[in-house]
Amino acid sequence: MDTTHHSAVKFEKDADGIVTLTLDMPGRSMNVLNDELSAPLADAIAKIEADASIRGAILTSGKKEFLAGADIDKVFAMTNAEDAFKLAEDFKAFLRRLETCGRPVVAALNGTALGGGLELALGCHYRIAIDNPKAQFGLPESKLGLLPGGGGTQRLPRLIGIQAALPLMLEGKALKPAQAKQQGIIHELASDAADMMAKARAWIAANPQAAQPWDDKKFKWPGGDSKSPANVQMWAIAPSMASAKSWGNFPAIGNIMSCVFEGGLVDFDTACRLESRYFANCVVSQVSKNMIGSLWFQLNAINKGKSRPEGFERSKVTKLGVLGAGMMGAGIAYVSAQVGIDVVLLDTTQDAADKGKAYSAGLLDKDLKKGRTTAEARDALLARIKATTAYEDLDGCDLIIEAVFEDRALKADVTRKAEAVLAKTAVFASNTSTLPITGLAQASERPKHFIGLHFFSPVDKMPLVEIIKGRKTSPETLARAFDYVQQIRKTPIVVNDSRGFYTSRVFATYVMEGIALLLDGVHPRSIEVAGLQAGMPVGPLALQDEVSLSLSLHILDQTRKDFAAEGRPYVGHPANAVIEKMVRELDRPGKKAGKGFYDYPSGAHKHLWDGLATQFPVASEQPAQSELIDRLMFAQAIEAAKCFEEGVVETVADTNIGSIFGWGFAPHQGGALQFINAHGSAAFVKRAKALEKRYGARFKPGKLLLRMARDNQAFV
Numbered sequence: 001m002d003t004t005h006h007s008a009v010k011f012e013k014d015a016d017g018i019v020t021l022t023l024d025m026p027g028r029s030m031n032v033l034n035d036e037l038s039a040p041l042a043d044a045i046a047k048i049e050a051d052a053s054i055r056g057a058i059l060t061s062g063k064k065e066f067l068a069g070a071d072i073d074k075v076f077a078m079t080n081a082e083d084a085f086k087l088a089e090d091f092k093a094f095l096r097r098l099e100t101c102g103r104p105v106v107a108a109l110n111g112t113a114l115g116g117g118l119e120l121a122l123g124c125h126y127r128i129a130i131d132n133p134k135a136q137f138g139l140p141e142s143k144l145g146l147l148p149g150g151g152g153t154q155r156l157p158r159l160i161g162i163q164a165a166l167p168l169m170l171e172g173k174a175l176k177p178a179q180a181k182q183q184g185i186i187h188e189l190a191s192d193a194a195d196m197m198a199k200a201r202a203w204i205a206a207n208p209q210a211a212q213p214w215d216d217k218k219f220k221w222p223g224g225d226s227k228s229p230a231n232v233q234m235w236a237i238a239p240s241m242a243s244a245k246s247w248g249n250f251p252a253i254g255n256i257m258s259c260v261f262e263g264g265l266v267d268f269d270t271a272c273r274l275e276s277r278y279f280a281n282c283v284v285s286q287v288s289k290n291m292i293g294s295l296w297f298q299l300n301a302i303n304k305g306k307s308r309p310e311g312f313e314r315s316k317v318t319k320l321g322v323l324g325a326g327m328m329g330a331g332i333a334y335v336s337a338q339v340g341i342d343v344v345l346l347d348t349t350q351d352a353a354d355k356g357k358a359y360s361a362g363l364l365d366k367d368l369k370k371g372r373t374t375a376e377a378r379d380a381l382l383a384r385i386k387a388t389t390a391y392e393d394l395d396g397c398d399l400i401i402e403a404v405f406e407d408r409a410l411k412a413d414v415t416r417k418a419e420a421v422l423a424k425t426a427v428f429a430s431n432t433s434t435l436p437i438t439g440l441a442q443a444s445e446r447p448k449h450f451i452g453l454h455f456f457s458p459v460d461k462m463p464l465v466e467i468i469k470g471r472k473t474s475p476e477t478l479a480r481a482f483d484y485v486q487q488i489r490k491t492p493i494v495v496n497d498s499r500g501f502y503t504s505r506v507f508a509t510y511v512m513e514g515i516a517l518l519l520d521g522v523h524p525r526s527i528e529v530a531g532l533q534a535g536m537p538v539g540p541l542a543l544q545d546e547v548s549l550s551l552s553l554h555i556l557d558q559t560r561k562d563f564a565a566e567g568r569p570y571v572g573h574p575a576n577a578v579i580e581k582m583v584r585e586l587d588r589p590g591k592k593a594g595k596g597f598y599d600y601p602s603g604a605h606k607h608l609w610d611g612l613a614t615q616f617p618v619a620s621e622q623p624a625q626s627e628l629i630d631r632l633m634f635a636q637a638i639e640a641a642k643c644f645e646e647g648v649v650e651t652v653a654d655t656n657i658g659s660i661f662g663w664g665f666a667p668h669q670g671g672a673l674q675f676i677n678a679h680g681s682a683a684f685v686k687r688a689k690a691l692e693k694r695y696g697a698r699f700k701p702g703k704l705l706l707r708m709a710r711d712n713q714a715f716v
């Protein structure tokens with residue numbers, strides 16, 4: 001047997017003339033596509049080409065996963081389109097050699113193959129995967145503002161058809177082995193590694209002349225090429241449907257469609273070359289830099305515990321108490337039981353507690369119908385939730401999350417009652433959305449163990465939890481709260497106690513600016529469209545209706561009272577007057593009541609209330625749409641920078657990720673601080689000052705921003 005061990009690729013030739021190439025990069029837990037891997041791969045293909053006794057090759061991995069994808073550090077650092085073009089062309093040249101080497105090549109996929117990993121597999125003639133439910137296959141590049149530049153946009157449509165391939169790439173969906181097989185991406189499943197290798201050998205023996213279908217002169221596209229009648233119809237509407245969703249904010253979306261459409265009109269090699277051009281365009285785009293910076297590097301840093309205090313062992317919650325089985329408490333119970341935590345769900349009446357538990361049953365029944373869970377799994381999850389009114393049931397809980405009505409005295413009362421039965425070591429968390437944690441902790445006998453865990457609604461869908469440190473919260477309590485948030489598979493950000501914490505405070509500036517625009521005579525429809533065009537998930541007026549105007553007014557009244565009690569002057573937002581008028585004069589408290597900025601006729605779509613024009617007359621001259629977008633976005637970015645300056649948020653990663661995951665800050669901008677970086681701090685401050693002059697002090701950049709602009713610095 002001829003065995004050569006390159007640094008990252010093991011080359012083994014057996015007596016039958018079958019070569020096994022094992023990707024196994026030294027010193028790394030996963031294989032990634034970079035020079036360290038591609039150089040020995042190129043050597044290996046040269047050896048195969050030169051050796052006529054080789055009858056076939058099997059490509060597999062020595063790690064748990066097959067190949068995670070391209071080296072993102074390298075792509076992120078690239079600012080030159082020519083370099084990016086060359087990167088894509090070099091990889092494709094290798095894949096071309098692989099698939100035209102005249103010998104059958106099998107990808108033996110022992111685990112996940114994403115992005116460049118799947119593209120490598122697509123360059124093989126046959127794909128066999130171990131049926132491991134944790135393995136994922138997909139081309140997720142668009143999630144980071146990129147596109148598959150290793151031939152993925154050409155091989156996948158030629159393999160499974162244009163209409164099946166497009167959504168997989170546009171949405172960046174990852175498939176399980178069985179799904180990938182069903183879609184025709186994987187040919188065969190194997191039960192384990194030995195079975196996979198045996199199947200690979202058998203296929204090589206049976207297919208000595210293997211070649212790719214697209215290299216066959218008589219190749220026919222499955223479902224037709226771009227000119228086929230069905231695809232022509234699809235191409236007539238797909239781009240406009242995509243831009244109606246993305247508002248043109250994601251260049252990768254348009255570029256992927258162009259690759260597939262144009263690639264579907266030309267021969268394979270020309271198609272590959274045009275893909276490299278679109279890939280280069282994505283790589284050097286500001287959007288991919290924004291998205292990779294925050295949604296890859298910063299998110300990874302958070303997941304690795306950047307904001308978690310060091311020196312405390314990882315902890316796990318085994319029994320959780322949830323006080324208040326309302327909307328939030330019910331959701332918190334569900335996501336916790338989902339990861340195997342025993343939950344005690346407590347309310348004032350058994351009926352209310354049962355109703356909270358029924359929320360989980362409802363979600364699970366829906367999953368069951370859709371085949372996403374089994375009856376046993378549902379019953380097991382429900383058995384972990386105990387609905388009760390008895391505080392004694394909280395005995396043995398290592399964490400309590402309080403989610404009763406937003407009322408200080410009530411929260412103090414349940415805190416005392418719960419602590420009476422809890423072990424001294426238990427952590428007590430409040431899910432308050434507005435009340436300062438330090439104040440709530442005064443009701444606690446152990447303020448060191450008291451912390452804020454601010455969930456978002458609906459709890460089962462929203463990926464973020466904002467952890468709030470009170471003045472007396474201990475680092476150990478923070479570490480344990482952090483671990484719990486990760487245990488329920490959500491992303492934690494850590495903030496200091498302050499009015500509105502971080503997310504609610506900055507989120508409010510978006511909604512309030514939208515309302516201020518209304519006051520300035522801007523047509524309400526333009527305001528909503530500006531929000532969507534800016535990349536926000538919902539227009540500001542619709543969002544205010546969802547939050548409810550009456551709740552905002554309640555918080556406003558409370559804030560005014562608090563300021564008066566502290567003897568501080570309260571500087572209101574111009575939008576306050578609109579909210580007061582809407583609730584107190586016009587009786588339009590929001591969506592729940594069926595009337596706010598919108599009307600919500602039953603059984604029909606909501607529409608902007610036609611009385612708005614009378615109450616807030618539309619000016620005869622309307623500002624440019626870009627002015628509206630700037631107001632909506634600068635208001636948020638300036639406030640986020642202030643939160644960072646004041647130490648409410650302590651890291652750039654938490655600030656950016658908190659903005660995207662918490663209230664949907666335009667993801668293509670990479671978060672509220674990255675928005676400033678992308679402008680350049682000097683240009684940002686210049687524009688902010690112009691907005692301040694025209695619209696008021698809320699656009700005044702803080703001291704930190706002024707200093708950064710002077711020194712030309714960025715948030716890092």
Ligand code: NAD
Nearest residue numbers: 324325326327328347348403404405406431432433455457
């Ligand atoms: P909710 O009105 O739906 O639920 C509150 C529940 O608490 C009710 O079931 C009520 O019966 C129960 N309750 C009242 N007094 C109690 C007591 N003494 N003991 C036990 N249970 C008691 O309210 P919600 O929307 O779930 O909000 C709960 C908390 O979460 C509030 O502090 C709120 O500010 C906060 N919060 C809400 C949201 C949101 O979007 N709704 C988001 C983040 C945080």
